[in-house]
Amino acid sequence: MTEAEFIAALRTLPLAPGAEGLADDCATLALGGETLVLTHDAIAEGVHYLPGTDPADVAWKLVAVNLSDLAAKGAEPLGVLIGAALIEGSERFVEGLRAILEAYGVPLLGGDTIALKPGTPATFGCTAIGRATVTPVPTRAGARPGDALFVAGTIGAAMLGFRAGDGEAYLRPRPLLAEGRALASHVHAMMDVSDGLLLDARRMAEASGCTAMLSLDAFPFAPGVAREDRIAAASWGDDYALLFAAPAGFEPPVPVVQVGSMAEKGPASLLLDGAKPPEKLGYEHG
Numbered sequence: 664m665t666e667a668e669f670i671a672a673l674r675t676l677p678l679a680p681g682a683e684g685l686a687d688d689c690a691t692l693a694l695g696g697e698t699l700v701l702t703h704d705a706i707a708e709g710v711h712y713l714p715g716t717d718p719a720d721v722a723w724k725l726v727a728v729n730l731s732d733l734a735a736k737g738a739e740p741l742g743v744l745i746g747a748a749l750i751e752g753s754e755r756f757v758e759g760l761r762a763i764l765e766a767y768g769v770p771l772l773g774g775d776t777i778a779l780k781p782g783t784p785a786t787f788g789c790t791a792i793g794r795a796t797v798t799p800v801p802t803r804a805g806a807r808p809g810d811a812l813f814v815a816g817t818i819g820a821a822m823l824g825f826r827a828g829d830g831e832a833y834l835r836p837r838p839l840l841a842e843g844r845a846l847a848s849h850v851h852a853m854m855d856v857s858d859g860l861l862l863d864a865r866r867m868a869e870a871s872g873c874t875a876m877l878s879l880d881a882f883p884f885a886p887g888v889a890r891e892d893r894i895a896a897a898s899w900g901d902d903y904a905l906l907f908a909a910p911a912g913f914e915p916p917v918p919v920v921q922v923g924s925m926a927e928k929g930p931a932s933l934l935l936d937g938a939k940p941p942e943k944l945g946y947e948h949g
Contacts, residue, residue, distance in 0.1 A: 670685055673685055679692070681693070683802055683804070686803070686804065686870055687802050687803055687804070687854075687870075688702055688732040688735065688803075688854060688855070688857075689701060689702040689732050689733070689735070689736050689738075689800075690702070691736075691795065691800050697794055697795070698794070698795035698798055698800060699741075699792060699793070699794065699795070700733055700736045700738040700792070700793040700794070700795055700800060701790065701791070701792055701793075702729055702732040702733060702790070702791050702793075703729070703788065703789065703790045703791075704725075704728045704729050704732065704788070704789060705746075705786055705787065705788040705789075706721070706724060706725050706728065706786070706787055707784060707785070707786040707787075708784040708785045708786070709784050711724065712724065712834060714784075716830070716834065717752075717755060717759075717834075718750060718752040718753065718755040718756035718759060719755045719756065719758050719759030719762065720759060720830060720834035720835060721756060721759065721785075721787065721834075722755075722756045722757070722758075722759030722760040722762075722763065722787075723759045723760075723762060723763045723834065723835045724834050724835065724836065725745070725787050725788075725789045726743055726745075726760065726763045726764065726769070726789055726791070727763060727835070727836045727837070727838050727903065728789075728836070728838075728857065728903065729743065729789045729790070729791035730763075730767060730769070730791060730838035730840060731836065731838040731839070731855040731857065731903040732791065732855060733791055733793040733838070733840065733843070734838045734839045734840045734842065734843035734844075734855060734905065735801065735843055735853050735854045735855040735905055736793065736795065736800050736801055736843065736847065736853075737795070737796050737797050737800070737801060737843045737844045737846065737847020737848070737853075738793030738794060738795055738796065738800070738843070738844075739793055739794045739796055739840075739844065740767065740768075740769045740791060740792070740793045740840065741769075741770075741792045741793055741794055742769060742770045742771065742772040742791075742792055743764070743769060743770075743771060743772060743789055743790065743791045743792070744771075744772050744773050744774040744789070744790040744792075745760065745771065745773075745774035745775075745787070745788070745789055746774055746775050746776075746777075746787060746788035746789070747774065747775075747776050747777075747787055748776070748777055748778075748779050748785040748786060748787060749776055749777065749778050749779065750779070750785050767838070767840065769791075772792070774790075796844050796847060797847045797848045800847075801847050801850050801851075801852060801853040801907070802852060802853075802870070803852050803853070803854040803866060803867045803870045803871070804852060804867075804870040804871050805850075805851040805852040805871060805908070806851050806852040806867055806868070806870075806871035806873055806908035806925045807851055807871070807873070807908070807925060808873055808925055808926055808927045808928075809910075809911060809924070809925065809926075810851055810852075810873075810908040810909060810910060810911070810924065810925040811908070811909060811910070811911050811913060811921050811923075811924050811925075812864065812875060812876075812877070812906065812907070812908055812921065812922050812923040812924055812925060813906070813907055813908075813909060813913075813915065813919040813920060813921050813922065814856070814860070814882070814883055814904050814905065814906055814919060814920050814922050815839055815842045815846065815904060815905040815907070815915075815917060815918065815919045816839055816842075816856070816883070816902065816903070816904025816905060817883050817884065817885040817902065817904060818856070818860050818882050818883060818884050818885065818888075818896055818897060818902050818904060819884045819885040819887075819888035819892070819893075819896030819897075819899065819902070820832035820885035820902060821833040821836065821899065821900070821901035821902050822888075822892075822895065822896050822899040822901075823885060823887050823888065823896075825901075832885075833901055836901065836902070836903040837903070838855075838903055839855075839903070839904070839905050841917075842905060842917045843905060845916040845917045846905065846907060846909075846915070846916065846917065846919075849909055849913060849915075849916070850907040850908060850909050851907075851908045851909060851910070852867055852870075852871055852907060852908040853905060853906070853907035853908075854866070854867055854905075854906055854907075855903050855904070855905055855906070856900070856902050856903065856904040856905070856906050857900055857901065857902075857903060858900040858945040859897060859898040859899055859900040859944055859945025860877075860882065860897045860898075860902070860904070860906065860922075860945075861877070861897050861898050861933065861935065861940055861941070861944040861945055862898065862900075862944035862945025863906055863945065864877055864906060864922075864923070864933060865932045865933040865940075865944055867906060867908065868925065868932040868933060869932045871908070871925065872928050873925040873926060873927070873928055873932075874925070874926045874927065874928055874929045874931060874932055874933065874934060875923060875924075875925060875926075875932065875933045875934070876923045876924050876925070876926050876934050876937070877922055877923035877933065877934070877935050877936070877940075878922060878923055878935075878936060879893055879894070879897070879935060879936055880936075881920065881921060881922045881923065882896075882897060882920075882922055883904075883920040883922075884896060894941055898941065898943055898944050898945045899945075900945055906922075907919075908925055911924070
């Protein structure tokens with residue numbers, strides 16, 4: 664069963680209205696006069712990080728990818744719950760948790776721990792809970808034909824870090840929480856770039872019933888991304904930039920780069936420089 668097939672099966676279950684049909688990275692829950700934003704991501708050894716990685720880096724990445732989902736909703740984090748495997752170096756995992764929670768002022772709410780059989784790859788989970796700062800909360804489905812497409816952040820730093828083996832950009836991404844809150848009231852659609860800019864732009868276009876028209880030369884590639892590596896960087900993922908659609912002529916409150924526009928739905932959901940994009944657009948499980 665592929666990831667897409669599994670999610671399609673889950674859509675046959677009873678879903679809350681705030682689940683957005685399981686077509687978004689977060690769910691929303693109205694509670695009194697507030698709207699909560701909830702998200703959950705898991706990371707696994709050998710998939711999201713290499714065996715032998717410092718557990719402190721694993722903990723940072725685990726929380727960061729969830730905070731990035733909250734950033735795309737313009738949410739203010741209220742806390743996280745952690746599902747942790749007990750591994751050699753768990754004390755380092757705790758130190759990594761301490762580092763990111765203190766860096767972003769996010770409290771730990773609780774969670775669970777499990778012991779693993781020897782040789783079993785470790786998997787960690789995190790649930791992040793935030794408070795919406797604007798309503799309606801931005802989704803990936805609100806883009807309109809004529810909107811401009813923008814990116815806050817850079818593309819390709821994680822790929823370069825992974826290749827170089829230094830791990831900083833790959834294992835310790837910086838969720839753009841402040842940028843997300845500044846943008847949330849202005850955008851028609853927004854999501855974080857976790858699986859590759861090309862793939863995530865297509866996802867936004869499909870969710871919005873549009874065609875995304877992208878210009879490769881406009882992408883905000885990180886310093887060091889060679890011209891011949893631009894397609895690889897745009898489909899690599901783990902950058903945790905913010906991709907959003909806003910009206911043409913939009914005056915951004917934070918530094919952003921326009922990378923394209925949304926058009927009326929055509930035969931393809933994504934065009935790169937007016938042509939069919941590469942077959943591999945980003946990372947998909949299964």
